[in-house]
Amino acid sequence: MSKKKMFECASEWLAEKAGSATTFTVAIAGIAVWAATGPLWGFNDTWQLIINTSTTIITFLMVFLIQNTQNRDTDEIHIKLDALLHATKGAHDNLLALEDRNAKELKALRRKYAELGRKTQTQP
Template sequence: MKDIFAKFAAACAHVAGHPLAFGISAALIVVWAIVGPYFHYSDTWQLVANTATSIITFLMVFLIQNSQNRDGAAIQTKLDELIRAGDAENRFVGIDSLTEDEVNELRAVCAARAKT
């Protein structure tokens, strides 16, 4: 189930990020605005747009978060490999699993070394 969702989320993120998706969305908004006078700007006319955007936004939050989690993990793994293979200090490998205070402490140490 996890792999199916990951593949689905990646495909949706790819489609949603395409310029055509933006164009279709913009066209739908224009159509919605054009038909407003026909429906006398009724509550139903407004409800259709509000409901559609709420549902799409709610679902896209989870898809985008899944994509960002995968991207972040991939970037962190690449950085860990560069640290491990290079002359950098190995204590920076896995820094993403440290607490915020521990990361801030390492950041301060790096900043102090950069000034010298």
């Protein structure tokens, strides 16, 4: 199995687990245990460093996981929208694969369709 495929499988599995009620409960329990140990450690710098380091590492890794999930979801939506445009009579084929257009082309298309929308609104 390629590294890319392994990453995709792992990220899908992690995304599913990270968004579960069980994971949320475990996180809350971990924070409760950390808070309860405060008096034992005297609320010192090491005690604070444990939670700060843990949450920083988890947040750092979750950024990549969330971005991967978002990219996959965006790709799926693009494919579905392209299929709908392709199947719709009267749809403009130039709207397919907009993700391949540069910013200038997208702005021009946006202006064109905004003008069409204004014309449609003024018609009885």
